[in-house]
Amino acid sequence: MTTNILIIGCRGQDGSYMAKSLIRQGFNVIGTSRFEKPDLTAHKKIGIKQVCKIEKLNLTHIKETANLIEEYAPSEIYNFSAQSSVGLSFTRPVETLNSIVDTTRTLLEAARIVKFPGRIFFAGSSEIYGETKTGVKIDDKQNPKNPYGLAKQQSLGLVDLYREIYGIKCITGILFNHESPIRPTKFVTSKIINGAIKSLKDKNFKLHLGNKAIRRDWGWAEEYVDAMQLILRAPLLKNQIVCTGISTSLKDFVEKSFNKLDLDYRNFVEFKKDLVRPIEIQESFGDPSALEKELGWKASVLIDEIIEKLLEAKLNCV
Numbered sequence: 001m002t003t004n005i006l007i008i009g010c011r012g013q014d015g016s017y018m019a020k021s022l023i024r025q026g027f028n029v030i031g032t033s034r035f036e037k038p039d040l041t042a043h044k045k046i047g048i049k050q051v052c053k054i055e056k057l058n059l060t061h062i063k064e065t066a067n068l069i070e071e072y073a074p075s076e077i078y079n080f081s082a083q084s085s086v087g088l089s090f091t092r093p094v095e096t097l098n099s100i101v102d103t104t105r106t107l108l109e110a111a112r113i114v115k116f117p118g119r120i121f122f123a124g125s126s127e128i129y130g131e132t133k134t135g136v137k138i139d140d141k142q143n144p145k146n147p148y149g150l151a152k153q154q155s156l157g158l159v160d161l162y163r164e165i166y167g168i169k170c171i172t173g174i175l176f177n178h179e180s181p182i183r184p185t186k187f188v189t190s191k192i193i194n195g196a197i198k199s200l201k202d203k204n205f206k207l208h209l210g211n212k213a214i215r216r217d218w219g220w221a222e223e224y225v226d227a228m229q230l231i232l233r234a235p236l237l238k239n240q241i242v243c244t245g246i247s248t249s250l251k252d253f254v255e256k257s258f259n260k261l262d263l264d265y266r267n268f269v270e271f272k273k274d275l276v277r278p279i280e281i282q283e284s285f286g287d288p289s290a291l292e293k294e295l296g297w298k299a300s301v302l303i304d305e306i307i308e309k310l311l312e313a314k315l316n317c318v
């Protein structure tokens with residue numbers, strides 16, 4: 001009998017790659033969307049549009065969520081449903097908080113009501129830590145600097161409470177930035193890659209970006225979903241950080257992207273003060289040693305290869 005696995009929020013980057021990975025392993029994947037006719041562009045791009053079943057789900061309804069869990073009796077649930085843009089969270093703080101915290105609350109309470117015996121993974125975020133001077137560890141001080149990070153912090157707390165108080169087998173993976181060819185265009189890495197390729201054709205093109213000095217820990221999404229599965233299936237349920245441990249500046253990301261196309265970014269990129277966020281985290285990177293030591297996972301796709309893969313994918317579809 002094929003084992004069911006449920007992916008809440010299956011249409012985004014992480015949900016799509018998780019579905020692809022699980023299908024390859026022989027699991028029966030059921031995804032959810034709040035829309036009757038969801039946009040499955042990402043699924044089509046990675047070749048799973050016809051093999052992943054999609055159920056409509058309103059994640060503000062505990063009973064509806066509980067019924068879905070009972071109907072499919074999955075062994076694992078992965079939750080990726082949320083407004084996922086840090087930048088957008090500044091202009092839509094309430095929507096961001098509700099989309100993350102309410103989703104977490106509803107899913108946990110539904111699992112409690114039906115006495116769900118399986119395991120649940122929640123996608124956390126490095127944004128809960130705010131500024132980092134050294135590679136952050138799981139128990140380091142949390143200091144979110146934006147509505148998105150605050151919402152993820154509250155989600156983390158709820159997951160820990162339901163695990164400790166009610167015995168729900170739930171865990172949070174604290175994910176640092178991770179990229180892929182299906183990353184939405186609202187994210188800065190996609191803007192940079194798209195801008196670099198546009199510059200190949202249009203010598204008058206200008207790409208406008210914000211703070212060039214910010215530094216981030218960028219990884220590869222398709223291998224991060226492997227880490228998520230290891231975390232959820234570990235003998236001991238424990239929150240873990242998923243990262244590369246390498247900090248790269250936005251300026252370096254831009255320069256590397258344009259250099260790989262034999263372009264000088266200074267001819268095409270303008271860094272503008274009015275695009276800088278109200279509160280900007282200057283540096284954010286993690287310490288990956290615990291995940292490698294305890295579960296044997298280490299990032300293998302690092303910044304130069306990430307940029308090469310993104311450019312190759314974009315050039316192949318232009």
